[in-house]
Amino acid sequence: MRKGCLIVVSGPSGTGKGTVCGEFLHVHEEISYSISATTRSPREGEQDGVNYYFLSRDEFERMIEKGELLEWAEVYGNYYGTPLKKIEEQLGAGRDILLEIDTQGALDVQKKFPDGIYVFILPPSIEELERRLRGRGTDSEAVVTQRLAAAASEIAVAKEYAYTIVNDKVENAVRILSAIVEAEHARTRNNVEKINAMLKGV
Amino acid sequence: MRKGCLIVVSGPSGTGKGTVCGEFLHVHEEISYSISATTRSPREGEQDGVNYYFLSRDEFERMIEKGELLEWAEVYGNYYGTPLKKIEEQLGAGRDILLEIDTQGALDVQKKFPDGIYVFILPPSIEELERRLRGRGTDSEAVVTQRLAAAASEIAVAKEYAYTIVNDKVENAVRILSAIVEAEHARTRNNVEKINAMLKGV
Numbered sequence: 176m177r178k179g180c181l182i183v184v185s186g187p188s189g190t191g192k193g194t195v196c197g198e199f200l201h202v203h204e205e206i207s208y209s210i211s212a213t214t215r216s217p218r219e220g221e222q223d224g225v226n227y228y229f230l231s232r233d234e235f236e237r238m239i240e241k242g243e244l245l246e247w248a249e250v251y252g253n254y255y256g257t258p259l260k261k262i263e264e265q266l267g268a269g270r271d272i273l274l275e276i277d278t279q280g281a282l283d284v285q286k287k288f289p290d291g292i293y294v295f296i297l298p299p300s301i302e303e304l305e306r307r308l309r310g311r312g313t314d315s316e317a318v319v320t321q322r323l324a325a326a327a328s329e330i331a332v333a334k335e336y337a338y339t340i341v342n343d344k345v346e347n348a349v350r351i352l353s354a355i356v357e358a359e360h361a362r363t364r365n366n367v368e369k370i371n372a373m374l375k376g377v
Numbered sequence: 378m379r380k381g382c383l384i385v386v387s388g389p390s391g392t393g394k395g396t397v398c399g400e401f402l403h404v405h406e407e408i409s410y411s412i413s414a415t416t417r418s419p420r421e422g423e424q425d426g427v428n429y430y431f432l433s434r435d436e437f438e439r440m441i442e443k444g445e446l447l448e449w450a451e452v453y454g455n456y457y458g459t460p461l462k463k464i465e466e467q468l469g470a471g472r473d474i475l476l477e478i479d480t481q482g483a484l485d486v487q488k489k490f491p492d493g494i495y496v497f498i499l500p501p502s503i504e505e506l507e508r509r510l511r512g513r514g515t516d517s518e519a520v521v522t523q524r525l526a527a528a529a530s531e532i533a534v535a536k537e538y539a540y541t542i543v544n545d546k547v548e549n550a551v552r553i554l555s556a557i558v559e560a561e562h563a564r565t566r567n568n569v570e571k572i573n574a575m576l577k578g579v
Contacts, residue, residue: 334569351563354555354556362541369541
């Protein structure tokens with residue numbers, strides 16, 4: 176049986192990668208979403224095991240020590256990480272799984288899963304990204320400036336990803352992401368068993 | 378401007394690769410078809426410059442000498458080959474071009490165009506391939522046996538192709554081929570200029 180594919184999606188804040196991933200998973204019910212673990216408090220409406228696994232610092236640090244996290248980072252005093260066991264289970268069962276993480280995490284994951292599908296979501300332009308960040312109306316001027324600087328340094332890492340999607344329109348981005356996953360399924364290295372079986376029949 | 382992609386499709390006789398390529402090009406009018414050169418006589422209805430470039434042996438051999446063929450072979454006393462100039466022109470103009478050639482030719486092309494998109498079309502099974510070859514009713518028993526043996530040795534080369542499509546249904550195969558081409562367009566290496574331009578804007 177074919178193993179599942181690990182799909183890793185990153186992109187700067189404001190590119191709409193969350194919306195793209197959400198729509199993509201809505202269309203592809205056969206693909207799982209990797210739920211992250213975090214020590215930050217749940218926001219209104221967030222559910223444990225749905226949005227995140229909400230853990231105490233002790234629980235999280237125990238996972239780090241036992242090597243149970245594929246990648247993790249501490250951001251503004253909170254831990255965020257990707258539990259490894261679920262991913263291995265799903266991939267082993269032939270199920271694709273989507274991981275939405277930052278560039279630092281993605282680079283760590285690449286070392287362990289070099290055959291994963293690495294996709295970077297770009298904004299149409301820096302100006303458009305700025306417009307979107309301001310348009311949210313939730314962030315102060317200082318935060319917008321900070322996010323833009325962070326975006327630039329993240330975009331510089333885009334070259335480490337096999338694929339790049341410009342999110343000009345969500346439907347286009349979702350279509351391209353779907354094409355990438357379908358193409359990856361057609362990779363010869365994912366079909367070697369089929370070819371060998373066919374040659375045995377000769 | 379993005380350079381065009383070279384799409385190379387191979388597969389054993391009877392897999393329906395001609396139908397898949399024809400349907401694919403019908404859907405993707407933006408993609409060109411590379412017309413082969415040959416010294417064999419035109420069959421009923423075949424037009425020079427449409428189905429093939431029909432050349433004399435002298436003309437063909439002159440092209441070989443001048444290095445004007447991307448690949449060529451002599452099969453049953455006739456020459457077949459791929460004129461290089463048209464391909465380079467189209468790719469340079471940012472136009473994708475599809476090349477339908479045998480495995481030997483494709484391996485030669487890979488050396489010159491390592492970034493090409495190499496796709497192998499497989500039959501659903503050897504039994505189904507045999508059924509299709511007999512179903513044509515045009516070939517003698519000896520020819521069917523010969524084609525099956527040739528198919529087996531071609532399938533053994535499928536592992537040299539990045540992608541493998543099982544042609545169970547033409548519409549599925551065309552959809553997967555379209556996905557592969559769309560995914561290749563999203564390859565980061567095809568979008569480096571876009572990323573650099575974006576970083577300049579920061």
